[in-house]
Amino acid sequence: MLPEVKDETKIWSPQKLYTEAKQELADANYEKAIKHFETLEARYPYGAYAQQAQLEVAYAYYKSNEPVSAIAACDRFIKLHPNHPNVDYAYYLKGLANFNDELGFLGKLTRQDVSERDPKSAQESYDALRELVTRLPNSKYAPDALARMKYLVNMLAAHEVNVARFYMKRKAYVAVVNRAQYVVEHYSQTPAREEALELMAEAYERMGLKDLRDDTVRVLKLNFPNNRYKTGTLGEPPWWKGLWPL
Numbered sequence: 001m002l003p004e005v006k007d008e009t010k011i012w013s014p015q016k017l018y019t020e021a022k023q024e025l026a027d028a029n030y031e032k033a034i035k036h037f038e039t040l041e042a043r044y045p046y047g048a049y050a051q052q053a054q055l056e057v058a059y060a061y062y063k064s065n066e067p068v069s070a071i072a073a074c075d076r077f078i079k080l081h082p083n084h085p086n087v088d089y090a091y092y093l094k095g096l097a098n099f100n101d102e103l104g105f106l107g108k109l110t111r112q113d114v115s116e117r118d119p120k121s122a123q124e125s126y127d128a129l130r131e132l133v134t135r136l137p138n139s140k141y142a143p144d145a146l147a148r149m150k151y152l153v154n155m156l157a158a159h160e161v162n163v164a165r166f167y168m169k170r171k172a173y174v175a176v177v178n179r180a181q182y183v184v185e186h187y188s189q190t191p192a193r194e195e196a197l198e199l200m201a202e203a204y205e206r207m208g209l210k211d212l213r214d215d216t217v218r219v220l221k222l223n224f225p226n227n228r229y230k231t232g233t234l235g236e237p238p239w240w241k242g243l244w245p246l
Helices: 014-026 030-043 050-063 067-080 087-107 120-135 142-169 173-186 192-207 210-223
Strands: none
Touching: 014 030, 014 050, 030 050, 050 067, 050 087, 067 087, 067 120, 087 120, 087 142, 120 142, 142 173, 142 192, 173 192, 192 210
């Protein structure tokens, strides 16, 4: 029979558990920090340190590259303490956890088939950060959240355009229009909008929908007068001649 492992924390006070957990966190011993924070909350759920432990454990999970657990901990804190002075940090940390997950998605962008890409983490990161800046616009985390939101919107729009290109190669022109139209309507301030309009015009041309094609070209000309078709940097498709002479 194996000897029983003694749990030294059984005699620790809440303050001792919290102090030790913080030290383990500072020393990057995230597994031990998580264990101490969770032990603290389990033993002293109504004590002075319990709420802070709930938030600290979310950060420990985040630092240990466990975004799912970090997000779950943030969600739990937000649900239990919606008016807590530090709830803004919970929203921000939730956004960061998804943001880092999204960076992994972007890192695979050029190697993964477009149809398999899922921007779920990017969208969830954006949603968490948006809730932060909407609910708590004066939070000290709001400026960084806004900067990350701008980046995420651009990436989400680029993802939609990548999918539209994928469908164009497969001659799925209705799908091209749907994806491109989504960018035009929902990501109107992003650089991807220009290529979305180009893809829409090309898809309409290939479907023989001349009026819709011409309308799309007019919008493109109005919003992007120095478009690469106009400047000749991309080369002009035959059907553009007369619509937008170089």
